[in-house]
Amino acid sequence: MDSLFGWMAWTPPIAIFFSAIVLMLLVMTFWELKSPTTERKGFLPISTTRGDRLFIGLLAAAYLNLAWAGLTELDQAIGAAIGFMLMLIVMRWG
Known part of the structure; x- marks a missing residue:
């Protein structure tokens, strides 16, 4: 077995990436427990919560990265x- 689990090469950048997402x-979980969110309307065409904006921001960043x-x-x-900047924009003003 040449990688940790046999199916994925855990290089330092990959480990940092997944650790950052976790x-x-x-x-976000602790923030939600401390201060429950309410839906709000930003520039996105739907009302979103913090978790929604995080998910949409992560997807947008991933697609931008793939296109790049x-x-x-x-x-x-x-x-x-x-x-990353796109994700922050979606989180703040989305």
């Missing part, structure tokens, strides 16, 4: 940074 989910990797020859770190 950390975000834990923080597939359509440009530029450094992937730039695409990841733009995806």
Whole structure:
């Protein structure tokens, strides 16, 4: 077995990525327990909660990252940074 579970290569960037997502989910869970959210309307065409905006922001960042990797020859770190900014925009004003 050449990787931890035999089906995925756990490189440091992959481990950091998944750890960050788990950390975000834990923080959002504790935040929700401490201060329950209400739906609000931002620039998205639907009323959303914090959790909805996190999910939509993560999906948007993932799709942007895939498009960046597939359509440009530029450094992937730039695409990841733009995806992160997109997620923050959706979380704040979505």
